[in-house]
Amino acid sequence: MAVLNDLRTLWNLVMHRTRGATHQERLDSFYSGQATGYDDFRRRMLHGRQEMIQSVPFPEGGVWVDLGAGTGENAEHLGENLARLGHMYQVDLSTSLLEQATKRVEHRGWTNVTPVCHDATTYVPPEGAADVVTFSYSLTMIPDWFRAVDQAYAMLKPGGTIGIVDFYVARKYPAVGRKQHAWSTRSFWPLWFASDNVFLSGDHVPYLQNKFETVQLEERRGKIPYLPLVRVPHYIFIGRKPAA
Ligand SMILES: C[S@@+](CC[C@H](N)C(=O)[O-])C[C@H]1O[C@@H](n2cnc3c(N)ncnc32)[C@H](O)[C@@H]1O
Numbered sequence: 001m002a003v004l005n006d007l008r009t010l011w012n013l014v015m016h017r018t019r020g021a022t023h024q025e026r027l028d029s030f031y032s033g034q035a036t037g038y039d040d041f042r043r044r045m046l047h048g049r050q051e052m053i054q055s056v057p058f059p060e061g062g063v064w065v066d067l068g069a070g071t072g073e074n075a076e077h078l079g080e081n082l083a084r085l086g087h088m089y090q091v092d093l094s095t096s097l098l099e100q101a102t103k104r105v106e107h108r109g110w111t112n113v114t115p116v117c118h119d120a121t122t123y124v125p126p127e128g129a130a131d132v133v134t135f136s137y138s139l140t141m142i143p144d145w146f147r148a149v150d151q152a153y154a155m156l157k158p159g160g161t162i163g164i165v166d167f168y169v170a171r172k173y174p175a176v177g178r179k180q181h182a183w184s185t186r187s188f189w190p191l192w193f194a195s196d197n198v199f200l201s202g203d204h205v206p207y208l209q210n211k212f213e214t215v216q217l218e219e220r221r222g223k224i225p226y227l228p229l230v231r232v233p234h235y236i237f238i239g240r241k242p243a244a
Pocket of ligand 1: 023027042046049067068069070071072073091092093094097118119120121135136137138141142143
């Protein structure tokens with residue numbers, strides 16, 4: 001069963017041609033065939049999500065907005081502390097992944113978690129502001145990722161926290177202290193992921209560091225299922241919106 005799920009996911013990742021006139025249609029075309037097998041496959045590919053969530057200080061009674069939340073698995077990573085939150089909003093544009101998120105919320109009986117179909121670049125929670133905003137492997141799929149970061153900044157309360165984990169490649173000339181990547185890494189991975197409309201960039205981290213106070217920055221590499229010899233770079237960024 002697990003192998004069949006993997007095969008279906010791999011077929012969609014490698015062979016399926018994404019169609020659609022809008023970003024939302026393209027996301028649904030990409031995800032509709034792999035939504036049920038999404039979590040199992042991505043657990044072996046999207047590294048650092050649990051660590052990112054567990055590095056974030058969630059205030060008791062606070063509001064958490066997860067932008068590009070997919071199936072909503074990040075809520076699981078908060079464990080029992082989820083119950084201490086005021087509310088979590090799982091924002092995504094893919095209706096097939098949100099369906100999985102909704103099933104999870106119902107199954108878990110979470111009363112303070114709401115999946116929301118909305119564009120991350122314009123979303124504002126009903127409370128008007130958030131204590132924590134996270135993106136896990138979603139910025140690389142949001143064409144106007146800089147708008148999504150600006151929106152996160154705008155909705156965060158002063159002193160609020162942003163947490164991000166995503167694939168990336170280093171700039172050719174990274175800032176002092178940052179990791180360098182060989183030409184082959186900087187060339188191959190953006191090309192490989194672009195076929196699935198995932199756009200790796202060397203600009204995310206500098207943009208984030210320019211907007212937020214850096215609390216933590218890790219640059220690592222992780223495995224990809226069925227590709228034993230290679231490791232894709234990813235970063236974990238925890239930042240704070242300066243207090244007013
Ligand atoms: C690789 S998935 C990551 C999902 C989830 N955060 C995780 O860690 O498994 C990227 C997600 O970003 C969502 N996404 C892409 N563009 C978006 C946008 N403009 N607004 C909201 N969600 C978006 C996709 O639908 C998808 O669920």
